[in-house]
Structures are given as C-alpha cells and as structure tokens.
Amino acid sequence: MAVERFPVEASHILMFARSIGDSNPIYADQAHAEATEVGSIIAPPTFAQASAQFDPDYFLRPKDGQKWFGSGATASGTLIKETAESSKGDDKKSGSSAGGLHAEQHFTYHRHLKPGDVLSAETKPGESWEKESKRAGVLKFNESITEYRDQDGELVVTARSVGVVTEKVIEQ
Amino acid sequence: MGLNSNDLTIGDSYSEVIVDDLTRTQIVQYAGASGDYNPVHSDEKFVTEVAGYPTVFAHGMLTMGMTGRMLTNYVGDGRLTYYGVRFVNQVWPGDTLTARAEVAAVREEDGGTVVDLTISTTNQDEKFVLTGNATARLD
Numbered sequence: 001m002a003v004e005r006f007p008v009e010a011s012h013i014l015m016f017a018r019s020i021g022d023s024n025p026i027y028a029d030q031a032h033a034e035a036t037e038v039g040s041i042i043a044p045p046t047f048a049q050a051s052a053q054f055d056p057d058y059f060l061r062p063k064d065g066q067k068w069f070g071s072g073a074t075a076s077g078t079l080i081k082e083t084a085e086s087s088k089g090d091d092k093k094s095g096s097s098a099g100g101l102h103a104e105q106h107f108t109y110h111r112h113l114k115p116g117d118v119l120s121a122e123t124k125p126g127e128s129w130e131k132e133s134k135r136a137g138v139l140k141f142n143e144s145i146t147e148y149r150d151q152d153g154e155l156v157v158t159a160r161s162v163g164v165v166t167e168k169v170i171e172q
Numbered sequence: 173m174g175l176n177s178n179d180l181t182i183g184d185s186y187s188e189v190i191v192d193d194l195t196r197t198q199i200v201q202y203a204g205a206s207g208d209y210n211p212v213h214s215d216e217k218f219v220t221e222v223a224g225y226p227t228v229f230a231h232g233m234l235t236m237g238m239t240g241r242m243l244t245n246y247v248g249d250g251r252l253t254y255y256g257v258r259f260v261n262q263v264w265p266g267d268t269l270t271a272r273a274e275v276a277a278v279r280e281e282d283g284g285t286v287v288d289l290t291i292s293t294t295n296q297d298e299k300f301v302l303t304g305n306a307t308a309r310l311d
Contacts, residue, residue, distance in 0.1 A: 012205075019205035020237035021191060021198070026249040037173070038250040045240040045255050049233050053207035060210045070211030075221035102232035106256030160256070169224040170262065 006054040006148075008117040013043045016050055043113040048148055048157045049105075051121050103141060104162035110155050118151045126160070137167025174248040177285045177310040180275050186246040187272035190238040190293070194230060194267045202234040225262075232259035235269065235302050239293045242271040246289075247308035253286065257304030261295070268296045273306065285310045 010030075017027035022044060025032040033041045052058045062068040069078040113119070126143030133139050141164050148157040191198070200214050208231055211218040219225050236257050243255065263269065270293065277288040286307050293302040 016205040016237075019198070019202040020234065020241060022237075022241040022244075024241070024244065024249070036249060042250055044237060045244065045252050046233055046237040049208075050206045058207065060208050062209060068211075069218075070209075070215045071217035071221075075217045102259055104256070104258045105233065105236055106254070108254050109252055112250045112252075172226060172262075 002123065003051045003054045003119070003121040006051045006119040006121060008043060008047075008113050008115055008119060010041055010115040012050065012053075013041060013047065013115065016047055017044055020044060020046070038112070040114050045107060045109070045112075046105075047113055048107065048119075048121075048146075048159055051119070051146075051148070100163045100165040102161070103164040104160070106160040108158040110157065113148075113156065117156070119148045119156065121146050121148045133166075135171040136169070139167070140165045174251045174309060174311045175246070175287065177278050177287070180278055180287060180310070182275055182277065185272055185274040186242070187270055188242040188245065190242055190269050190271045192268045194263065194265055194269070196228060196265045199228060199230050199234065199265070202231055202237070206231065206233060208233070227265065230263040230265075230267075232257075232263075232302075235259065235263050235293060236304075238269065239271040239291060239302055239304075243273060243289070243291070243306055243308075246273055247287070247306075251308040251310075252306060253281075253309060254307040255304070256306070257291065257302050259301070260303055261299055261301045263295065263301050267301075269293050269301065271302075276305075278310070281307075 014028050026036065026038060026042060027044060030041055067077045069076050123144050123146040126145050129141050131139045141162055143160065143162050146159040147155055150156050203209050203213055212223050212225065213228055213231055216228055219228050240255060243252065273289040273291050275287055276290045279286060287310055289306045291304040291306055292300055295301050
C-alpha cells in the first residue's frame with residue numbers, strides 16, 4: 001500500500017469516532033479541545049487505519065467499472081462458479097475468500113493526528129511465518145510496516161500489521 | 173489530564189463495557205468510516221455461502237477501536253505512545269464486550285514517566301477476543 005495524500009479532516013474524525021461508539025468531545029468539539037492540554041481536536045488512536053480511504057488500489061473497496069467479490073445477483077460477483085458449487089459443502093471454503101483475516105495491529109505514536117495534517121503512508125513487507133492451528137489448519141502470517149509522515153516529512157505514526165490466511169474456516 | 177505516577181500501583185486495573193449487544197449496523201458504520209468494505213463484515217449471503225462463516229463478523233479494527241476508547245478514557249487524551257493488539261477470536265453481532273487494562277510497569281522513558289498496560293477484551297462468555305499492550309505518558 002502506498003498512500004500519497006491522506007488529508008486528516010474533522011468530519012472524517014467525527015464519523016470514525018461515532019463508528020467506534022466514542023463520544024469523547026476531543027474528537028468533535030474544537031472549543032472543548034482548545035481548553036485541554038492537547039489543544040486541538042485529535043484523531044482516535046486507531047484512525048490511521050482509515051488511510052485505506054485514500055489508497056487508490058485498496059482492494060476492499062468497490063470501484064467503478066470493476067466486478068466486486070461481494071454478493072449481487074449471485075453470492076459473489078467474481079466467484080460465480082464456485083458459489084454455486086460450494087454452497088452445499090464446507091470442503092471448498094477456506095474462510096479466506098476475502099484475502100485473509102487480521103491477526104495483529106500495532107501503532108507507535110510519535111504524535112497524535114489532528115485535522116489539517118496531510119499524511120503520506122508507505123508500506124514495506126516484514127516477516128512471514130507459518131503456524132499449525134487445531135481450529136483452522138495451517139496459518140500463513142504476513143507482516144507489513146507502514147510509516148505515516150506529515151506534510152513536513154516528520155514521522156507521526158508507525159503501524160505494524162499482521163495478516164493471516166487460514167487453510168480452512170475457523171471452527172467456532 | 174493524564175494519570176499521575178504517584179497514584180498507580182502494579183496490578184491496578186480499569187475496565188469498561190465497550191459495546192452492549194453489537195449490531196450489524198455498527199459494523200456497517202465502521203466499514204463506512206474506515207473504508208474497509210470486506211463483505212465478510214456486512215454481506216450475509218457472501219459470508220455464509222462463499223466464505224463459510226455462520227454470519228457476518230466485526231472488523232478486528234472495530235474491536236481495537238472500541239478497546240482504544242477504554243484506554244483513552246483511562247490514560248487521558250493524546251497520552252498513548254504505543255498501542256498494539258492481537259485478534260484472538262472473532263467478534264459477532266450480539267456480542268457484549270468488556271475491555272480491561274492492567275498496570276504492568278511504571279518506568280522512565282525519554283525523560284518522562286510512562287505506564288505499561290496489559291490489555292484484554294472479553295466477550296459475554298468470558299472468552300478473549302483481543303489481547304495487547306499499551307504505553308502512555310504519565311504526569
């Protein structure tokens with residue numbers, strides 16, 4: 001993932017805070033925020049993840065003119081054959097049709113994000129490893145490191161993400 | 173306002189119910205705000221017939237975001253220097269989650285005092301859905 005321009009905006013912070021059920025006025029009320037030691041509205045600690053909105057190639061967002069793998073007329077817009085066959089048995093379902101699951105997420109804050117920041121983000125691959133699991137078979141882990149820099153080139157947030165692809169659907 | 177190092181003892185803890193009866197609508201709300209529209213989180217037909225799960229499930233990042241609310245309510249706004257988690261079980265519609273932070277260490281870092289916290293979030297069956305750590309600046 002490379003995001004060239006991620007403008008941090010107050011309305012996006014407000015919507016993001018609402019979605020995690022956080023009514024803390026530090027995310028919404030400029031007058032309140034100015035009276036605190038923080039001094040301005042800031043973004044919630046996991047907000048950097050919303051940079052996906054500004055990644056032109058982000059594969060988990062439907063795009064104009066491209067088939068989407070979620071359901072429409074059929075259970076999957078891009079796996080039409082598989083859908084018809086696999087709806088009967090569990091053997092073909094990997095649980096990973098959407099590219100895997102999120103295993104770990106870590107953020108190091110050099111400072112907190114605020115409206116007016118214009119960030120760029122560069123992601124580099126990290127380690128890869130495998131593990132055997134009773135509930136989901138062979139697990140393949142992939143790490144990536146993303147550095148978020150502000151308009152002055154200063155590093156503001158470092159994110160480490162680990163994704164996992166499971167061999168089969170996780171037993172509940 | 174942050175926490176004061178003089179008031180903290182190893183083993184002190186703080187907890188909050190971060191969601192009571194998680195709704196599918198909140199999961200959709202998070203998809204819209206974060207930009208992660210993976211259909212496993214909102215598309216019942218896809219997730220049951222193609223991915224093979226019993227129903228839609230929450231983004232790990234929604235649980236991390238809601239757990240973060242407990243953290244910032246405890247340590248204060250703008251105080252975190254590190255927050256990291258593992259997603260250890262899926263979170264489903266109808267789940268009620270409780271997030272907890274426990275003081276693991278109080279130490280000096282970069283000329284200031286910080287607290288290291290051990291974090292966990294459990295569901296209504298007391299099953300862990302998230303475990304992690306955080307570090308925050310103290311007064």
